[in-house]
Amino acid sequence: MTEPDDTDDLLDAVSAAVLAVTRHLSVAEVLEVIVRSARRLLGARYGALGIPDDEGGFAEFIADGVPERQRAAIGPLPRQHGMLAALLRGGETIRVSDIREDPRFGWWPKAHPVLTAFLGVPIRDGGDVIGIVFLADRVDGADFSDRDERVLTLFAAHAAIALTNARLYERNLELSVVEERNRLARDLHDVVAQQLFSLRLTARSAAATLPVDPEAAAGHLAEVERMAAEAGAALRSVIVELRPADLEAHGLAETLRRFTVTVGRVHRLATEFHWEGEIPLDKAGELEMLRMTQEAVYNAVRHARPRTVAVVVRGGETVVVEVSDDGDGFDPSAGSPRGLGMASMRERAHRLGGTVEFLANDDGGTTVRMEVPA
Template identity: 35%
Template sequence: MKRTRDTHKPRKIENKLFAKNYQLKFKELESRIGAAESLQEIIRMINAQVPLDELLHRAVRLAAIRQGAGACVLHQFDMKNEVVVQSASFGMEGIFKDGLIRPFKDLGPSGGGGYLEALQRRVPIYQNYPPYPQRVEEIQLNPDIPEPYKIERIALRTRYGASFAVPIYLQDTLFGGMVFYYKEAQQFNEEQIHLGLAFGEQISVALQNAYLLQEMEQRRKVAEGFRDIVKKINNTESLQDVLDFIVNKTEDLLECQCAALYTCEGDRILLQAIRGNFPLDTSTVVMNCGEGIIGTAITGKQPIIIPDIARLQYAHSAHAIDETHPLYLDPIHRQLDACIAVEYKAVMAVPLISQDRSYGALAFYYNEAHRFDPEELELTEVFASQAALAIENAMLRKQAAQLAAHAERDRLARDLHDSVSQSLFSANLIAQSLPKLWNTAPEQATNELENLIKLTRGAQSEMRSLLFELRPQALESAPLRDLVHHAMNAFTGKTLIPIQAELAIHGETPLAVKIALYRIIQEGLTNIAKHAGAQQVWLNLKGNSHCVSLIIQDDGKGFSVEKPHQGGFGLSIMEERARLAGASLTISSEVGKGSRITFIWKEEAGEYTDSDLDCG
C-alpha cells in the first residue's frame, strides 16, 4: 500500500504544476485580451473623432490600468523653448497638474536621468528607484533641484517606486513621452515593454489624426474667411465695414483676446477697428510712425513679435519666429505702452503692405505668454494683405469719385455753355433788335418776340435739366407731366422746332418707368435736334399708374433701321432703359420719311403692338 501511495505522489505534483501553469497562461491570455480591447478602444475613439483632450486622458487611464501601473503621464516636448509640458495624466492627483511646464535642464539624473536622451534615440527607458525612504532622501539632499520641484519629486517618490517611459513620434519628429509609474519595483519583461510601445503608437496615431483634423478645420476656416473678405471687398462695402470684418475674422482664427487694426494718416497712426478688451480709450489712441511696436512694424514693413512682454525688459533685442523675419525692437529706444503691457502678455503686429507701401498694421494681443508659430504669421500676413488691399481700393475709389466729380462738373459746364449760354446769347441778340423792328417791321418783331419767349423758356428748362443732374432727388419727386414739358421746352428753345404734343397722364407711374420715360424723351429729342433735320415733331404720351404709351415722331430725313448710324444715335441706350423699366421700345424709320419711337409699359408682362397704345 505504501508503494501505491508513492506512485501517485508525482502525479499530484504534476497536476499542481499543470494547474499553476494553466492559471498563469489564462491570466496572460486575459491580460493580452484586455490589452487588445484597450488598444481597440483607443482606435474606436480615434475613429469617432473624440475631442483630443478627452481622448488623451481616457487613453492614459486605459494604458495605466492594462500595464498594472498606478499612474501614467503624457509629456509633450517643446524642443525650441526647451521645456516639457504635461498634456494628460492619470493617478497624479496631488503631485502634478495637467499643463505643468518644466525646463529640460531640470530633468536631471534624480528626476529621470537619460529620459530625453533615450526618447530621442527611440528606445524605451525604465528604472527602479531606491527603496523607501532612501529614494526620498536622495531628492531632499540634492542641491541641484530647485525647492519647488523638490516638493513634486518627493511626493512622486513617496507614492511610486519605479517608472517606465516610451517615446511618441509624429512621423519622424519627437512629440514627447509616455511614462508609467509603479508602486513597487518591476522586472520590466518583454511583454510589458511591447505593450507600452503599442500604447505609445496608438497615442501617436491619435495625435496625428487630431492634428490633421485640426489643420483641415483651420484651413477651411481660413479659406472661408478669405473668401468672405474678398467678397466684401468686391461688393464695395464701406471701408470701415471691411476692416471690422477682417479684425473679427482674424481674432476668431488666432484665438487671441484682442485684435486691433491701425491705419496711417500722415505721420500719425490711428486705431481704426478693434475687437476684444482694449485697456485704453480707443478715441484717444494716436501714435507716431516709427514709435512703439505698431509704429516700428509699419515703418520697418516687417512683423513685430513679442512672445512674452514680461521678459522683454531683460533683453536688448528679440527676434521674429524664423530666420526670414529677423528683427527687432530695442526696448531702450522703443516704448511699449504701460497699460497694454499690464493687460496683455504677448503681442504680434503685422504691417498692412500693398505694392511696397505700408498702410497700417494688424495687432494681436494675448493674456498669457504665447509661442507664435510660422503658420500663425503666414495667416496674419495673408489677412493683413487683404486689409491693405481694401484700404488701397478705398483710396482708389475715392480718387475715382473725385475724378468723376471733376469730369461731371466739366460736362455740366460744357452743357451750360452749349445750351443755356447759347440760348441766352441768342435771346440777348433778339432783345437788342426788337426796339428797331417794332417800329419798322411790327410783324417780324412779333415773330421774334415769340422766338425770344421760346429761347428764354428753353434756357429755363435747360437749367432745370441741369439741376436734375445735380440733384437726382428733385428728378424723382417731379411729376411726369412737368418733366415732359421741361424736355420739350429745352428742345424748342434750342432748335426753334415746334412740337405738337398730346399729353393724357392720369395718376403716378412707378418711379423706374417715369425716369425711363424722361430719359428716353430727352435722348429722342436730342437725336432729332442733331441728326433728323426735321421741321416738325409730334409727341403723344398717354398713361396711368397701370400702363403708359409714348410716341415720338418727326418729319426729318430718317435712316435705315437695318443699317443704323455708327453708335446707333443712342438707340441702344434707350432700348436698355426701356428693358430695365420692364417696357418695350420699338424704333421705325425710313430714309426720307422721318422716324418714330414707340415706348409701351404695362404692369403685366407681354408683347404689345401699335393697336395697344391706347391704355385707356
C-alpha cells in the same frame, strides 16, 4: 474663440473673413472689416489696423475691441513710434508674449488698455508696406501661436488685395465725378448759354423794332417767351442730372423709373417704363448704365422733339436698356448719329464690355439699344 480642428475648418474660417472684406468697396469700410475680421478670426481681445501717412503719423488708424468712451479718452491717433514703427519700417512680423518687455516697446497714453501678448503683421502691396494689422491678448489667455501667425499673414495678403481694389474703386469714382462735371459744363454751354444768347439778341430786336413796327416787336417778344421757356426746361434738365441718383437704396431699375417719370414731368411729354428680370450689375456697372440711359433720354428730348419717350430694361445674362422716341429720327443711310453724347455712351459701354446701337424706327423716331454683360 476655439481654434479650428483641422485645415479645412481653418480655410473655411479664413475664407469667410476674406469674403467679409471683399464685400465692401469703400476704403473706410474695408479697413474696419479687416481689423474686425482678423480679431474675431484669432480670438483676440484687441485689434488695430494702421495706414501710415508721410508725416510720421497715420492717415487711418482703426481699433477694434476698445469701447468708444475709452477710445476718446486715449486721445489723437498714434505716431509712428515703438512697436508700430518697427512693423512699418522693418516690414517683418512681430510676435511676443509680453509687448512691454520688448526693447522696441515705447509707451502708451494713460487711458490706453494694458496689452501683453502681441502679434503684428505688415500688409504689403508688392514690396511696399501699405499698412499694419496687429492683435493683442487672446481671449483664452494663451500666447499667439505659429498657426495664428500663419493665419494672420495669409489674411493680411488677402486684405492687401481688397484694400488696393477699394482704393482703385474710389479713384475711379473720383474720375467719374470729374467726367460728369465736364459733361454737365458742356451741356450748360451748348444748350443753356446759347439759348440765353439768342434770347438777348431777340429781345434787342424787339426793343429796336418797337418804335417803328409794334406788330413785329410783338412777334419778337413772343419768340423771347418761347426761347425763355426752352432755356428754363434745359436748365431744369441739368439740375435733375445734378441730383445724386440713389442707386444704393433703390437699385438701377427703380432709379431709371423715377428718372423717366421726372423727365416726363419736367419736359411735359409722355413717358413709358418697362422692366423685367434681375439686373446682376455691380455698383460701377449700374452707375455707367444709368449715365448712358440719361444721355440717351436727354439726346431724344433736346434734339428729336418727341411726344413720347419709352425706356425698357431687361435683365438676365446680359442687361439691355432700350430708349425709344417718336421724334424726328435720323437718316440711316448717313450712318449712326454723331456727337459728344454718343461718343460718351460708346466709351461707357466699352468699359463694361458692352455695345451701343442707334436704330432708326420704321415709323419714325430712334431707338438707342445698350447691352452689357452681367
